[in-house]
Amino acid sequence: MVEVIVSPAQARYLVVQGRVLFSIIPLLGIACFAYIMAKRVAPLLQSAPDFRFDQISIRLTRSLKYWLGQWRQPRYLLAGVLHIILFAGFVTLSVRSVSLVALGINDSLVVPGFSGGVGHFYNLIKDYAATLVFLCVMIAAIRRGVIKPARYAVPARYGKDHTSEAILVLGLIAILIASESAFEASRAAIQMQLGQPAETLAPLSLAWMMRNALVSTPRPWLQNLHLDSYLIHELTFFAFLCFLPMGKHFHVITSLFNVYFAKLRRGTVKPVRWGVGDDQLDQVKSFGVKKFEDFTWKHMLDFYSCADCGRCSDQCPANAVGRPLSPRFITIKARDYSFRHYPLFGKPRESEPLIGGIYSEDEIWSCTTCGACEEECPLMMEYIDKIVDLRRGMIDEGNVPQSLQKPLKSLESRGNPYGKQEKKKAEWTKNKDFQQMCNVKVLDGKNSAKTLYFVDSITSYDDRMQSIGRATARILSAAGEDFGILGPAEKDSGNEVRRFGEEMLFQSLRDHNADAIKASRVQRIVTADPHAYNALKNDYKGLPPVEHISQLIAREVKAGKIKLNRVESNEAVYTYHDPCYLGRHNQVYDDPRGVLDAIPGLKRVEMSRCRDRSFCCGGGGLMLFYEPQEEQRMGVLRANMAAEAGANVIVTACPFCMVNIEDGIKVAGLEEKMTVIDLAELVDKHIVSESPASA
Amino acid sequence: MEILVCARRVPDTSENEIQLNSAGNDIERDDLVYSVNEWDNYAVEEAIQIVDRLGGNVTVVTVGNEDDEEILRREMAMGAKHGVLISDEAFDGSDGRGLATILAAFVKKGKYDLVLTGVQAEAGEAQVGGMLAAMLDYPFASLVNSIEAFDGKLKVSREIEGGNREMNEIDLPCVLSIQTGINEPRYVGIRGIRQVASVEIPSYGASDLSLDASAVGEAAAKVKRVDYFVPPMAKGAEMLQGDREEIASKVIELIKAKGGLK
Numbered sequence: 001m002v003e004v005i006v007s008p009a010q011a012r013y014l015v016v017q018g019r020v021l022f023s024i025i026p027l028l029g030i031a032c033f034a035y036i037m038a039k040r041v042a043p044l045l046q047s048a049p050d051f052r053f054d055q056i057s058i059r060l061t062r063s064l065k066y067w068l069g070q071w072r073q074p075r076y077l078l079a080g081v082l083h084i085i086l087f088a089g090f091v092t093l094s095v096r097s098v099s100l101v102a103l104g105i106n107d108s109l110v111v112p113g114f115s116g117g118v119g120h121f122y123n124l125i126k127d128y129a130a131t132l133v134f135l136c137v138m139i140a141a142i143r144r145g146v147i148k149p150a151r152y153a154v155p156a157r158y159g160k161d162h163t164s165e166a167i168l169v170l171g172l173i174a175i176l177i178a179s180e181s182a183f184e185a186s187r188a189a190i191q192m193q194l195g196q197p198a199e200t201l202a203p204l205s206l207a208w209m210m211r212n213a214l215v216s217t218p219r220p221w222l223q224n225l226h227l228d229s230y231l232i233h234e235l236t237f238f239a240f241l242c243f244l245p246m247g248k249h250f251h252v253i254t255s256l257f258n259v260y261f262a263k264l265r266r267g268t269v270k271p272v273r274w275g276v277g278d279d280q281l282d283q284v285k286s287f288g289v290k291k292f293e294d295f296t297w298k299h300m301l302d303f304y305s306c307a308d309c310g311r312c313s314d315q316c317p318a319n320a321v322g323r324p325l326s327p328r329f330i331t332i333k334a335r336d337y338s339f340r341h342y343p344l345f346g347k348p349r350e351s352e353p354l355i356g357g358i359y360s361e362d363e364i365w366s367c368t369t370c371g372a373c374e375e376e377c378p379l380m381m382e383y384i385d386k387i388v389d390l391r392r393g394m395i396d397e398g399n400v401p402q403s404l405q406k407p408l409k410s411l412e413s414r415g416n417p418y419g420k421q422e423k424k425k426a427e428w429t430k431n432k433d434f435q436q437m438c439n440v441k442v443l444d445g446k447n448s449a450k451t452l453y454f455v456d457s458i459t460s461y462d463d464r465m466q467s468i469g470r471a472t473a474r475i476l477s478a479a480g481e482d483f484g485i486l487g488p489a490e491k492d493s494g495n496e497v498r499r500f501g502e503e504m505l506f507q508s509l510r511d512h513n514a515d516a517i518k519a520s521r522v523q524r525i526v527t528a529d530p531h532a533y534n535a536l537k538n539d540y541k542g543l544p545p546v547e548h549i550s551q552l553i554a555r556e557v558k559a560g561k562i563k564l565n566r567v568e569s570n571e572a573v574y575t576y577h578d579p580c581y582l583g584r585h586n587q588v589y590d591d592p593r594g595v596l597d598a599i600p601g602l603k604r605v606e607m608s609r610c611r612d613r614s615f616c617c618g619g620g621g622l623m624l625f626y627e628p629q630e631e632q633r634m635g636v637l638r639a640n641m642a643a644e645a646g647a648n649v650i651v652t653a654c655p656f657c658m659v660n661i662e663d664g665i666k667v668a669g670l671e672e673k674m675t676v677i678d679l680a681e682l683v684d685k686h687i688v689s690e691s692p693a694s695a
Numbered sequence: 696m697e698i699l700v701c702a703r704r705v706p707d708t709s710e711n712e713i714q715l716n717s718a719g720n721d722i723e724r725d726d727l728v729y730s731v732n733e734w735d736n737y738a739v740e741e742a743i744q745i746v747d748r749l750g751g752n753v754t755v756v757t758v759g760n761e762d763d764e765e766i767l768r769r770e771m772a773m774g775a776k777h778g779v780l781i782s783d784e785a786f787d788g789s790d791g792r793g794l795a796t797i798l799a800a801f802v803k804k805g806k807y808d809l810v811l812t813g814v815q816a817e818a819g820e821a822q823v824g825g826m827l828a829a830m831l832d833y834p835f836a837s838l839v840n841s842i843e844a845f846d847g848k849l850k851v852s853r854e855i856e857g858g859n860r861e862m863n864e865i866d867l868p869c870v871l872s873i874q875t876g877i878n879e880p881r882y883v884g885i886r887g888i889r890q891v892a893s894v895e896i897p898s899y900g901a902s903d904l905s906l907d908a909s910a911v912g913e914a915a916a917k918v919k920r921v922d923y924f925v926p927p928m929a930k931g932a933e934m935l936q937g938d939r940e941e942i943a944s945k946v947i948e949l950i951k952a953k954g955g956l957k
Contacts, residue, residue, distance in 0.1 A: 282889060282890075287886065395882060395884060398773065398881025398883060400881070402880075404882075405880075406709060408882065409710075410709065412884075413707070413710055413730070414728060419707070419709045419710030421726060422726075423726065503886075504885040505884055505885050508885060
């Protein structure tokens with residue numbers, strides 16, 4: 001067979017031989033790309049350490065699921081499906097891109113393993129992949145350019161609109177696909193004209209359609225199209241490669257690493273400095289993140305990897321109520337800072353303080369650490385650890401809102417944020433009616449018990465929340481638990497103390513409680529406060545197993561130890577509000593729902609934002625003291641969501657949710673139509689008492 | 696500028712339930728937690744901010760005993776360079792004048808451009824600042840809520856009736872009593888205090904300050920506390936009944952009746 005088509009390698013482009021030109025372009029392109037990447041890696045070399053080289057098999061499995069499998073993408077269905085197709089197309093076409101580059105150097109270079117039958121099959125697949133990517137690019141361009149979903153908008157205070165960058169990249173991808181198809185189609189058209197056996201083009205693919213359109217085009221034109229489309233593809237390909245690290249499309253390169261190195265342990269907070277034990281912290285000169293270089297390399301990688309999709313901020317309750325926080329821009333501002341301070345040309349610029357620079361104090365204090373952003377991010381980026389690190393930096397400088405200083409001081413001197421006396425910690429048990437039914441032991445060395453009920457500050461001291469404490473104690477009695485409380489020896493669990501960045505205070509609370517718990521010799525711990533649950537389970541070490549009361553109730557209901565009466569009212573429609581520290585941070589979603597469904601006759605509906613998309617009530621612990629700038633309260637939005645779902649009773653399982661939702665109901669003007677009750681209180685009301693007195 | 700701040704350790708009213716003891720001559724002191732007197736904390740913050748702008752050092756002094764070192768360390772963790780404890784059994788039971796006498800003796804030993812006190816202490820009588828200035832023959836401004844330095848003088852504003860401000864120029868050296876709200880004091884955590892835990896805190900007694908022991912202490916006190924009592928509960932508050940509009944109109948009537956509305 002006589003080859004009548006001149007290939008790019010054999011052709012002459014003006015005065016240059018194709019194979020020379022197409023050896024130089026990749027060399028220049030790769031050199032340029034390597035230079036840019038070296039500049040991008042520079043700040044990572046100045047960063048704080050981060051230990052992410054463990055648990056290889058778990059990390060690989062998660063990479064398969066979240067990176068290759070794009071697990072979180074369909075949570076936003078249209079965008080997610082488009083992205084999955086684009087991603088699969090990119091992965092498929094990467095082989096073609098490499099082989100095309102090789103073809104320019106030598107016609108016979110083939111990617112290993114892609115000769116023969118595999119190659120022909122691959123060619124069919126990649127034609128369809130290219131066609132699908134092309135279609136997705138068109139739809140994506142219409143979404144970005146015409147429909148403009150709200151979550152892509154850039155509020156004025158965060159800078160300029162990002163649409164042009166998105167459209168530019170979509171354009172580059174379209175050019176890549178079109179030129180590759182034209183390259184294929186023009187050759188196939190010539191082969192058809194000559195009656196030669198041609199590489200089969202996948203029917204109905206872009207290349208196939210182009211060939212059909214070109215089949216009667218004069219041969220010299222086709223030859224030129226063949227060579228020009230190759231040149232365009234080659235130039236666009238390397239331009240695209242070098243453009244990737246300039247903005248949000250950096251994720252094309254970094255996403256695999258970002259997902260592989262993602263945080264594995266939910267509900268935890270990173271140490272002040274990786275590799276420095278708690279007992280050596282006094283030697284650490286500066287705490288937390290004050291300048292960009294204080295971030296860990298993984299956190300910097302997060303900044304690079306952000307695809308600017310806006311899902312975090314779309315889910316963020318602080319953003320929803322108009323607090324000055326949008327997680328997306330925590331990242332974008334840091335990325336832009338990095339690009340500015342580590343420029344492609346010239347020396348790195350002097351670093352500037354982040355607070356008062358790219359971030360404001362209120363922005364960083366606005367976060368409730370609910371975790372909605374992290375749950376949503378398709379690239380598994382972390383926000384809470386960064387927020388906590390920035391807060392640690394502010395605490396270290398003494399830069400703490402006045403509203404938080406009193407509770408912090410009280411936590412230091414009294415072990416609770418309210419400044420209440422330790423000796424009054426067990427007063428909630430002294431209620432007369434309650435004492436007749438249930439005598440709560442204080443595990444002070446004289447008394448012992450199998451189970452510790454860890455009450456925590458708000459339930460111990462707040463008049464309203466003490467009722468949750470008493471309900472919990474009655475449930476424990478009804479379930480036949482041998483239990484007690486620490487009483488005055490119990491200090492605040494410190495969940496928010498750590499998350500507000502006061503690490504040393506947290507550690508002193510933790511050490512005190514851990515000693516008291518160990519001294520009590522209990523075999524397990526139960527709490528009705530998800531914040532205490534999270535701290536004891538994830539932040540403390542070496543404690544007996546910890547359970548939330550909802551888990552215990554669910555188990556005892558199943559075992560038949562707790563029996564529940566029928567609901568009294570048929571009017572009541574219940575909905576369950578997932579507390580962040582029970583749901584998202586600890587994955588307890590089903591037990592509380594199971595308990596509700598075990599109450600005969602109980603009607604339950606779900607809010608549209610439930611389970612791992614639950615909407616934070618406003619935040620617990622120290623967040624109750626902070627005075628945020630906001631347009632409305634999260635609790636108000638949440639109460640309205642319950643009303644929209646058709647519920648008139650919100651059941652929660654956290655005293656802080658109770659505070660915020662109770663307030664939210666009042667402010668929303670729903671007092672007549674909506675109530676809120678704690679799961680423990682609800683169960684306590686319905687429990688079948690087996691004592692003869694009340695039988 | 697060398698600044699001296701006089702500070703005091705007091706029972707924290709937000710973290711204690713203050714009750715009289717059974718004898719009725721003091722408050723119940725078991726199970727109290729203490730902190731820096733709030734006004735003094737603002738004074739220290741202000742001193743640190745002035746020094747940050749103009750250079751110099753902040754020294755914090757307190758009259759008390761070893762337990763009071765705790766607040767000196769807290770203020771040093773904030774940024775005060777030195778902490779000084781003035782402690783002597785002879786000082787026990789001093790009245791406001793006695794305290795001012797002790798502090799004046801200490802001020803004379805050093806060389807301070809500016810002496811700050813809090814307007815008052817939670818357990819005190821708001822006497823020391825003014826008396827200290829008189830004993831030193833320094834100019835004095837009370838209730839200061841902003842300080843600006845220029846040409847070796849200070850421009851200070853004082854809080855006057857109705858939240859208004861009065862601007863004054865005052866020569867140095869001088870004594871100022873600082874009002875809360877003049878700034879936002881920085882936070883001090885356990886970590887900050889630990890970092891200054893091993894700093895030596897000098898202690899001065901009566902002889903170090905060349906003080907005549909008979910001029911201070913309980914014997915010299917001319918103001919003596921004779922009793923504490925809880926004022927009798929006044930008639931209970933009147934709870935207005937009715938719906939929102941009824942309550943509002945009743946409130947208006949009541950205010951009118953008392954001459955609050957015309």
